Amino acid sequence: MRTLISACILSVPALVVAAPAQALEFRAVGANPVIMYDAPSLKGGKLYIAPRGMPVEVVFTSGAWSKVRDMTGDLSWVESKDLITRRTLIVRVAGARIRAAADDSAALVFSADKFVLLEMAEPAAGGWVKVKHRDGQLGYVKANEVWGL
Secondary structure (H helix, E strand, O other): OHHHHHHHHHHHHHHHHHOOOOOOEEEEEOOOOEEEEOOOOOOOOEEEEEOOOOEEEEEEEEOOEEEEEOOOOOEEEEEHHHEEOOOEEEEOOOOEEEEOOOOOOOOEEEEEOOOOEEEEEEEEEOOEEEEEOOOOOEEEEEHHHEEOO
């Protein structure tokens, strides 16, 4: 019996090590601003109000709640129903240049200040991501200049 228990105990770490790495899952705050909590409960402490469209990285989901990370790295809880799958990105640098093509020499379409919210129009490729401004302008920004990928 002890041999069986020992074998089971020794195999647990191997299962943990063999578990596949989980890809990052990003969501955005839905149509309305939401309260971010310090615990998965409406009775939890209120940390801040997340604006509409703010991207978050989903770290863990438990029932009706999701634990998320924001651009600053802070963790909080939000009701999962308040998150949408549409991908948004936040500009991380001052004066990000959005270009007509995924190339530093392409024509400048517009510049975006730090913390401007952009919609991801196409997945990132080759270090660039196609984005759309709320005014409708489309272009490519360097992937390292935005957060939410």
